[in-house]
Amino acid sequence: MSLLERLNNDMKQAMRNKEKDKLSVIRMVKASLQNEAIKLGTKELTDDVELTILSREVKQRKDSLHEFGKAGREDLVDKLRTELAIVELYMPKQLSEEELSEVVKETISEVGAKSKAEMGKVMSAIMPKVKGKADGALVNKLVQQHLS
Template sequence: MSLLNRLNDDMKQAMKNKEKDKLSVLRMLKAALQNEAIKLGKSELSEDEELTVLSRELKQRKDSLQEFENAGRADLVEKTKAEIEIVQLYMPKPLTEEELLEIVKQTIAEVGASSKADMGKVMGAIMPKVKGKADGSLVNRLVQQQLSQ
């Protein structure tokens, strides 16, 4: 089932259950996906493209959450946390730090990296493998740790 079909089904369910907040987030996700398809001139997005859109939406919400917390806006903090939870339902299951560490070690071996100077090569090889499943800053930290040993 494509992501758009899943969103449509979940939107119908949210309408039936009168979940206004969830419905609002689902509509926003659907609109973001459709806008991206129009921008790329496609009728349907690939799974990678859908993941990119979802990641962007999730990142925007996390950034907003940080801003609202800094501004002391408790009402918006709660609303944004709820939105983040809904968006995460459609993201792939995130990798654990242990799983990510294994991927980092394998990639360092594949690339033949031996120092921090090879960091760009390693990051370039890892990021497509973990796209949407791991935070870039965590990947960066793990790669730095492994290369400095």
């Protein structure tokens, strides 16, 4: 089942259950997917593009969550946490820190990196492997640890 089909089914279910928050988030994600399809001039998006859009939605909410937290807006923080939980339902299973650490070690040995100066080379090799499955900041932190 494609992501769009899943979103449509979940949207119908949210309507039946009168879950306004979930319905609103699903509509936003669906709109982002449709806008991207229009921008690319295609009817069907690839899984990779869908994953990129979902990752963007998660990142936007995490950034907003951080900003609203600093501003003391707990009402908006709670709303964003709910939205984030809903969007993350559609993301692939996230890698644990141990699994990610293994991928980092493998990639460092594949690339042959020895120092932090080669961090860019390692990051460009590793990010396509873990796209949507790991947070970029965590990947960055682990790469730095393994290169030092």
